[in-house]
Amino acid sequence: MNGNFFKSKAGIITAGSLIGVIAALLVYLGNPKNMGFCIACFERDIAGGLGFHRADIVQYIRPEIIGIMVSALLISLIKGEFRPRGGSSTVIRFFLGVFAMIGALVFLGCPWRAFIRLAGGDWNAILGIAGLIAGIGIGSYFIKKGYSLGRNNAQARVTGYIMPAFMVLIFALLVFNFPKLFNSVTGPGSMKAPFIISIIAGLIVGGIAQRSRFCTMGSIRDIILVKDFHLFFGVAAFTIAVFIMNLILGQFNAGFENQPIAHNMHIWNFLGMMLSGFAFALSGGCPGRQLILSGEGDTDAGVFVMGMIVGAGFSHNFAMASSPKGIGEFGMWGTIIGLIFTFVIAVTMTQKRKSA
Amino acid sequence: MKTVDARGLSCPQPVILVTREIIAGEKEFEVLVDSEASYENVTRILENKGFKFSSEEKEDHIIIRIDRK
Numbered sequence: 259m260n261g262n263f264f265k266s267k268a269g270i271i272t273a274g275s276l277i278g279v280i281a282a283l284l285v286y287l288g289n290p291k292n293m294g295f296c297i298a299c300f301e302r303d304i305a306g307g308l309g310f311h312r313a314d315i316v317q318y319i320r321p322e323i324i325g326i327m328v329s330a331l332l333i334s335l336i337k338g339e340f341r342p343r344g345g346s347s348t349v350i351r352f353f354l355g356v357f358a359m360i361g362a363l364v365f366l367g368c369p370w371r372a373f374i375r376l377a378g379g380d381w382n383a384i385l386g387i388a389g390l391i392a393g394i395g396i397g398s399y400f401i402k403k404g405y406s407l408g409r410n411n412a413q414a415r416v417t418g419y420i421m422p423a424f425m426v427l428i429f430a431l432l433v434f435n436f437p438k439l440f441n442s443v444t445g446p447g448s449m450k451a452p453f454i455i456s457i458i459a460g461l462i463v464g465g466i467a468q469r470s471r472f473c474t475m476g477s478i479r480d481i482i483l484v485k486d487f488h489l490f491f492g493v494a495a496f497t498i499a500v501f502i503m504n505l506i507l508g509q510f511n512a513g514f515e516n517q518p519i520a521h522n523m524h525i526w527n528f529l530g531m532m533l534s535g536f537a538f539a540l541s542g543g544c545p546g547r548q549l550i551l552s553g554e555g556d557t558d559a560g561v562f563v564m565g566m567i568v569g570a571g572f573s574h575n576f577a578m579a580s581s582p583k584g585i586g587e588f589g590m591w592g593t594i595i596g597l598i599f600t601f602v603i604a605v606t607m608t609q610k611r612k613s614a
Numbered sequence: 615m616k617t618v619d620a621r622g623l624s625c626p627q628p629v630i631l632v633t634r635e636i637i638a639g640e641k642e643f644e645v646l647v648d649s650e651a652s653y654e655n656v657t658r659i660l661e662n663k664g665f666k667f668s669s670e671e672k673e674d675h676i677i678i679r680i681d682r683k
Contacts, residue, residue: 265654339650346624401630409622412674471651476625484629488658542624558624 264470267491273470274492278499280459281374284322286507287451291518292378294500295322295463297545298359298368298534301563302570302579303447304428307440310567311574315445319432321453323549324425325460330468330553331422342418344557347407350603351541351558355565356572357596358537358545363570363579364530364589365389366520368545369474369538372531373493375520377500379512385524389531391478396532397539398482400604405540407607410558418555421563429457446519468550472496475535475544519582526585526593533596540604616643620652621675628652629659632680636663641682648675 263269281294293299299316306317334340362368365386367375372390375383397405431439432453442448450456466472470492477489504510514522521527538544541562543551548566551559573579578592586592618635620628628647635643647653653669653676660667660680670677 262654265658337650341649343622346622401626406627407624410624411622471654473625479626480629483626484633484659486629486659486662542626 262469264466267488270470270472270488270492271495273466273472274495275499276466277463277472278377278496279503280463281370281496282377282500282503282507282509284451284456284459285509287455288449289451289456290446290449291509292375292380293367293371293446293519294374295459296367296371296374297323297549298362298566298570299366299371299446301545301566302359302363302573305567305570306442306447306574307432308428308567309438309440310571312440313574313579314440314447315442316447316574317440317442318447318450319428319439320450321429321432321457322460322463324429325457325462326464326467326546326549327422327425327553329461329464330550331419333465333468334554340418340555342413342415342555342557343410344413344417344561346410346558347607348558348561350407350607351562352565352568353599354537354541354603355548355562356569357599358534358541358562359566359569360573360578360592360596361530361533361537362545363573364585364593365527365534366580368534369531370544370546373474373497374500375517377497378504378517379510380517380520381512381514382517382520382522382524382527385527386531389528390475390535392528393532393535393537394475394478394539395482397536397604398479400608401479401539402483403608405604405608407541407558410556413557417557421552421557421560464550464553467546468553471547473544473547475538476547478535479539521580521582521584523580523584526580526589529593529597530580530585530589533593533600536600536604537596540600540607615679616640618643618645620656621646621648623652625651626655629655632656632659636665643680645678645680646675647678653678
């Protein structure tokens with residue numbers, strides 16, 4: 259437990275900066291604008307690549323996601339942190355994942371992308387981040403009151419390998435150009451950094467995030483709950499690094515209008531990210547952190563990730579996902595039902611604090 | 615000595631449980647955690663608050679002993 263540089267303050271700042279630099283470079287090398295590293299968007303692209311939705315502009319098996327989880331597996335094995343576990347209200351976590359994704363796609367981005375959009379000058383992200391803080395704030399209130407999804411238990415070793423193996427399998431489908439995969443020819447899904455760069459970027463980011471416990475949701479939650487700014491330093495460094503790199507690479511463009519893969523319906527940017535932040539707070543980690551935990555053998559996090567992928571399917575199939583024109587036809591309904599679900603879970607899973 | 619069992623709990627519950635004991639004025643207690651991340655989170659809070667503690671690694675968990683006397 260000694261000698262982990264990334265657990266120090268300098269470490270988390272280094273980690274955030276490196277991830278930020280990589281995110282900006284990925285855009286420069288071909289990823290969609292202000293989407294160098296968006297966990298929700300990329301899981302949505304994977305859902306599309308597998309044919310779980312038929313929005314033909316957002317279909318691609320993103321190697322970045324695969325790289326993150328596989329890297330977390332390898333490093334946790336080396337460091338002796340790989341520990342197969344699960345069984346903590348698994349089905350609740352699945353649906354929290356579904357609604358976290360529905361909320362993210364109303365805003366058009368996960369917390370990672372919210373900060374990346376801010377660093378790219380997309381001021382609509384301010385509404386999203388405000389919503390994120392509100393959602394995490396509500397979640398933190400319940401956590402303080404005693405909200406818990408219960409303990410996990412150790413599980414058979416093989417269970418911990420299943421999610422990483424799934425990732426390796428879809429990676430193989432991509433590498434061997436399996437004819438049944440879907441691949442966007444236009445739109446964000448067609449914009450991608452060279453395949454080999456994407457996978458290496460994923461492996462590096464996964465390694466850094468595993469060692470540092472980088473978590474965008476946790477950065478806000480820890481400030482609200484215990485006034486701990488540790489993770490926040492990482493996220494601030496991440497945002498500043500993306501901003502500086504965007505200036506260097508000519509990718510900074512300030513304003514509310516005509517921002518890439520974004521809309522300016524302020525209320526829904528706020529509410530979409532509020533739903534997402536609330537769901538991430540109740541499940542203990544932002545989407546990036548859930549990938550890392552999945553790689554470390556946390557099968558509940560693995561189920562959350564699958565929930566997000568299924569949520570992306572619902573989102574696009576039922577016209578709940580937004581587009582640059584605005585929110586989808588049924589985006590309001592998805593957000594409202596999601597907020598009702600997360601509130602019911604938060605209330606029912608909050609036990610009265612025992613006196614002992 | 616009072617024991618806080620934070621094994622198998624996801625973030626940030628181990629930290630919340632420890633903070634509760636501190637607020638309650640508990641002088642001496644031990645915390646059981648079973649993940650490296652929980653260990654780091656709990657010890658970071660203790661360090662920030664300037665508390666002394668010792669750790670003992672068991673086969674499947676770590677014991678953190680806090681002594682505020």
